[in-house]
Every structure is written in C-alpha cells, then in structure tokens.
Amino acid sequence: xxxxxxxxxxxxxxxxxxxxxxxxxxxxxxxxxxxxxxxxxxxxxxxxxxxxxxxxxxxxxxxxxxxxxxxxxxxxxxxxxxxxxxxxxxxxxxxxxxxxxxxxxxxxxxxxxxxxxxxxxx
Amino acid sequence: xxxxxxxxxxxxxxxxxxxxxxxxxxxxxxxxxxxxxxxxxxxxxxxxxxxxxxxxxxxxxxxxxxxxxxxxxxxxxxxxxxxxxxxxxxxxxxxxxxxxxxxxxxxxxxxxx
Numbered sequence: 661x662x663x664x665x666x667x668x669x670x671x672x673x674x675x676x677x678x679x680x681x682x683x684x685x686x687x688x689x690x691x692x693x694x695x696x697x698x699x700x701x702x703x704x705x706x707x708x709x710x711x712x713x714x715x716x717x718x719x720x721x722x723x724x725x726x727x728x729x730x731x732x733x734x735x736x737x738x739x740x741x742x743x744x745x746x747x748x749x750x751x752x753x754x755x756x757x758x759x760x761x762x763x764x765x766x767x768x769x770x771x772x773x774x775x776x777x778x779x780x781x782x
Numbered sequence: 783x784x785x786x787x788x789x790x791x792x793x794x795x796x797x798x799x800x801x802x803x804x805x806x807x808x809x810x811x812x813x814x815x816x817x818x819x820x821x822x823x824x825x826x827x828x829x830x831x832x833x834x835x836x837x838x839x840x841x842x843x844x845x846x847x848x849x850x851x852x853x854x855x856x857x858x859x860x861x862x863x864x865x866x867x868x869x870x871x872x873x874x875x876x877x878x879x880x881x882x883x884x885x886x887x888x889x890x891x892x893x894x895x
Binding site: 774 | 824831838875877879881883886888889
C-alpha cells in the first residue's frame with residue numbers, strides 16, 4: 661500500500677527553524693516529484709515547493725523564497741522541508757504530496773498525500 | 783500567479799439532491815498542444831488530508847463514486863455531486879497545475895441541509 665509517512669508535530673519559537681520529513685513507502689520514491697503544501701488552521705491549501713528526486717531540481721513559491729528548502733536524502737528514501745525564520749502565521753499543517761513522474765515535467769496532479777505535520781509557532 | 787476562485791463559499795444541500803461547485807481560473811489552464819486542462823479537484827474531510835477526485839478537469843480518480851463528475855475547460859470548471867450522500871460532507875478545492883505556483887481555490891464547504 662502506497663503511503664507517505666510524515667514526522668510528528670513540532671512546537672517552535674518565533675525566528676526558529678523547523679524541518680519536516682516525509683518517507684514514501686509502497687513505491688519507488690526516486691520515480692516521482694514530491695510537493696509540499698501547507699494549511700493554516702481553518703484556512704485553505706497553499707502550495708509551497710516541489711523537488712525532483714532524480715535531478716535534485718527544486719521550485720519554490722515566491723512567497724517562501726529564501727525561507728524554505730526542500731531536499732531528499734542521498735538514498736532518496738526520505739524527503740524534507742525546512743522552513744526558517746518562523747513567524748506565528750507559519751502555524752499550519754504541512755503536507756507532502758506526490759506529483760508527476762520524475763522523468764516528466766512537474767505539471768501534474770497530486771495523487772498521494774501524507775497525513776500532515778502540525779507546526780505550531782509560539 | 784494564476785488565481786483560482788470558487789463559488790459558492792459554502793452550500794447546504796438535502797440528502798439525495800444535487801450539489802454544484804464552480805471554479806474559475808484567472809487565465810486559461812488548457813494546454814493547446816495536448817488539449818488537456820491542467821485542473822484537479824480535491825475533497826478534504828475534517829482532520830484528513832486532501833483526496834484527489836478529478837484530474838485533467840474530468841478524469842475521475844480510481845475509487846471515486848460516479849455520482850461525482852467534473853466538467854469545464856479553459857477558465858471555467860464545475861464539480862457536480864448528482865445525489866449528495868452524508869459522507870460527501872467536506873470542503874472541496876480546485877487546483878491548477880498548468881503553471882507554478884500550483885495554486886488552489888479557496889475551497890467550498892458542502893453541508894447537509
């Protein structure tokens with residue numbers, strides 16, 4: 661069964677950094693883009709970034725440029741999203757979501773989602 | 783950025799009745815070279831991650847009941863639930879993946895009347 665297993669909830673102080681991990685299982689993780697999407701409490705979905713695990717290429721929403729970094733480990737078994745200089749309005753659930761096959765362009769729907777990681781900044 | 787809007791913000795429908803949600807993009811998400819609309823619909827129930835319902839605007843994801851349908855092209859799209867069931871209570875989002883950033887609509891909350 662395919663799934664994305666995310667790390668546990670975090671509580672951080674303002675100006676700190678947080679790193680959320682996402683571990684795919686049930687499919688070959690190098691084969692698909694990974695996206696990061698966040699959702700503030702009671703709010704909608706906000707796309708943040710993607711990474712191509714095959715090439716290491718990344719793309720970030722301009723809103724988060726300079727504060728967010730998405731990576732994959734060298735064995736490409738785990739993806740991570742690090743957000744720095746946290747503010748109270750970064751309090752949100754952060755999701756990883758699977759996108760296109762890595763050999764293609766990233767323009768694809770998200771067919772598999774993690775259960776989310778709550779990051780509280782306080 | 784491509785701005786996605788949805789209407790209504792929320793709607794209450796009686797069980798067994800039709801629910802219709804509209805989604806509009808600020809520019810066309812139809813890619814002419816393959817004639818595909820880069821538009822997806824997701825359903826999110828409380829405490830759960832989003833679930834993919836439709837991609838390419840009208841392609842139903844495996845396992846999605848056929849009372850759900852997706853339609854539209856270019857800039858105007860629609861999600862229809864032909865006969866609302868109790869388990870359909872959720873927030874529904876459209877998303878364009880035509881161009882980065884892959885923006886979502888603000889969501890439409892569907893409730894039982």
